[in-house]
Amino acid sequence: MKIPMLIIVMHLLIGQVLTAxxxxxxxxxxxxxxxxxVKSETGLRRMLLKIKNNKKTNIQVDVExxxxxxxxxxLYQPFVVAKPVAIRLAAGEEKEVWMEAFCGNSSASSPxxxxxxxxxxxxxxxxxxxxxxxNKEKIVSKxxxxxxxxxxxxxxxxxxxxxxxxxxxxxxxxxxFICAKEKSNPSWYAIEYxxxxxxxxxxxxxxxxxxxxxxxxYNPERExxxxxxxxxxxxxxxxxxxxxKQPQGFANLPIDLSLNKIPKGKYQVRVVNxxxxxxxEWPLYAS
Amino acid sequence: xxxxxxxxxxxxxxxxxxxxxxxxxxxxxxLLETASTYTTCDDNGKxxxxxxxxxxxxxxxxxxxxxxxxxxQLEKVKEFKKPTWxxxxxxxxxxxxxxxxxGYNSMEGKPEFxxxxxxxxxxxxxxxxxxVQYKIEFKSPKKMNVVKYKITQEAPFICLEIKPKKDGxxxxxxxxxLKFDALITITYLEKGKEKxxxxxxxxxxxxxxxxxxxxKTLQYKPGKTQTLFTSNxxx
Numbered sequence: 001m002k003i004p005m006l007i008i009v010m011h012l013l014i015g016q017v018l019t020a021x022x023x024x025x026x027x028x029x030x031x032x033x034x035x036x037x038v039k040s041e042t043g044l045r046r047m048l049l050k051i052k053n054n055k056k057t058n059i060q061v062d063v064e065x066x067x068x069x070x071x072x073x074x075l076y077q078p079f080v081v082a083k084p085v086a087i088r089l090a091a092g093e094e095k096e097v098w099m100e101a102f103c104g105n106s107s108a109s110s111p112x113x114x115x116x117x118x119x120x121x122x123x124x125x126x127x128x129x130x131x132x133x134x135n136k137e138k139i140v141s142k143x144x145x146x147x148x149x150x151x152x153x154x155x156x157x158x159x160x161x162x163x164x165x166x167x168x169x170x171x172x173x174x175x176x177f178i179c180a181k182e183k184s185n186p187s188w189y190a191i192e193y194x195x196x197x198x199x200x201x202x203x204x205x206x207x208x209x210x211x212x213x214x215x216x217x218y219n220p221e222r223e224x225x226x227x228x229x230x231x232x233x234x235x236x237x238x239x240x241x242x243x244x245k246q247p248q249g250f251a252n253l254p255i256d257l258s259l260n261k262i263p264k265g266k267y268q269v270r271v272v273n274x275x276x277x278x279x280x281e282w283p284l285y286a287s
Numbered sequence: 288x289x290x291x292x293x294x295x296x297x298x299x300x301x302x303x304x305x306x307x308x309x310x311x312x313x314x315x316x317x318l319l320e321t322a323s324t325y326t327t328c329d330d331n332g333k334x335x336x337x338x339x340x341x342x343x344x345x346x347x348x349x350x351x352x353x354x355x356x357x358x359x360q361l362e363k364v365k366e367f368k369k370p371t372w373x374x375x376x377x378x379x380x381x382x383x384x385x386x387x388x389x390g391y392n393s394m395e396g397k398p399e400f401x402x403x404x405x406x407x408x409x410x411x412x413x414x415x416x417x418x419v420q421y422k423i424e425f426k427s428p429k430k431m432n433v434v435k436y437k438i439t440q441e442a443p444f445i446c447l448e449i450k451p452k453k454d455g456x457x458x459x460x461x462x463x464x465l466k467f468d469a470l471i472t473i474t475y476l477e478k479g480k481e482k483x484x485x486x487x488x489x490x491x492x493x494x495x496x497x498x499x500x501x502x503k504t505l506q507y508k509p510g511k512t513q514t515l516f517t518s519n520x521x522x
Binding site for chain 2: 214222224226239240241242243244245246247249250251252253254258260274
């Protein structure tokens with residue numbers, strides 16, 4: 001008789017531990033089920049979330065991707081959660097969790113150590129959807145996460161979405177997903193920026209250094225063509241490449257243009273034949 | 288032939304960037320003019336076929352920081368076997384081989400060669416001519432004090448100067464044959480002054496002879512019937 005009773009009691013206790021109310025971070029905040037504190041650190045892990053369960057029951061709090069945590073002065077970039085985390089808290093329990101988060105305002109400084117982030121809100125719906133898609137695709141490129149976030153928070157051009165640590169197909173797929181959501185066309189080029197002077201990868205230098213892309217056009221006859229960078233007023237700034245005796249037909253010419261000594265601004269890239277006639281033009285925004 | 292050469296000399300090549308603010312000006316050079324002006328021999332005197340030539344002038348600086356990438360894409364795999372990149376050395380007056388162009392397949396799968404130009408000068412892609420037995424020989428007509436022969440030929444673009452050796456004989460030329468429309472310029476001394484005459488190689492063929500004889504001997508028709516050069520045409 002005693003043994004079955006013990007089993008029942010243990011079953012109830014385990015059940016109580018295992019069952020937990022599932023709440024999003026937003027719901028948990030609204031119902032005052034939690035208190036939180038976010039602190040920035042230096043090093044590889046930057047955002048430390050301290051979270052406390054105010055309730056007398058177990059809860060599971062889902063911290064959503066696309067959630068912003070901001071500090072009061074606005075001088076520093078807010079953290080943007082890239083990957084969602086489910087935090088299980090027993091009644092009254094407090095936990096510290098490292099979050100995979102990036103920065104959400106390229107024109108501000110990156111968070112310094114021990115800065116407190118009290119404010120929180122969800123980011124733009126499109127950003128959340130894109131981050132969810134990237135997580136679904138199991139993308140690990142930190143560089144791409146950061147650039148995608150800046151694309152939405154600071155209107156960085158689509159051309160800025162590139163990553164050295166990601167295969168081209170996955171990158172293309174991600175950009176196509178963003179374009180489909182934004183109803184825009186993928187950029188024909190990718191623009192690379194200099195590293196920030198601080199060396200902090202969460203800081204944006206704003207200095208474009210390299211353009212890479214492929215020019216596709218039809219060459220009506222075999223002749224020499226040059227690829228030129230042209231200002232809005234039609235003035236040629238630089239000859240990027242020369243193709244001697246370019247064969248007649250469709251051509252795909254990859255270009256790799258250093259923006260050294262080229263002022264920021266709107267340009268065109270043109271393919272020009274020997275008579276000075278432009279065979280095709282592409283817009284380029286070096287900024 | 289002379290008229291077309293004259294027209295090309297007047298109009299020259301195609302200037303791509305005339306904006307004086309640009310650090311450099313790039314001009315595609317006319318092949319016949321380039322071949323005729325600079326000849327098409329390497330620094331060892333071996334004849335080459337000229338594929339493409341350009342001149343780069345740099346404004347206000349010695350050389351470019353980044354260089355100008357120049358590409359040569361071939362239409363067919365066997366169009367040229369080994370395009371080689373040369374720079375004209377004005378002091379040595381010959382073409383000097385530069386670094387071997389980086390060869391790879393273009394996005395269309397066609398062979399492509401890539402070089403970077405950093406400093407001003409005249410550059411050209413040449414195709415080495417396969418080594419053959421020395422077939423063509425010039426023999427100066429008697430009483431004609433020939434200083435040099437110059438052959439300028441289109442498609443393939445080849446230009447050679449043949450000067451006499453120490454013994455006064457002219458060296459044989461490592462070409463299989465000359466085209467009928469190859470321009471031959473003979474420079475000779477007359478009363479101490481240099482003079483030159485131009486003629487097409489075809490004009491030197493004596494068609495009154497049998498085919499076999501044409502192969503063996505070519506006659507200088509405008510003057511005396513003295514052997515000017517011999518060529519094994521059909522090889």
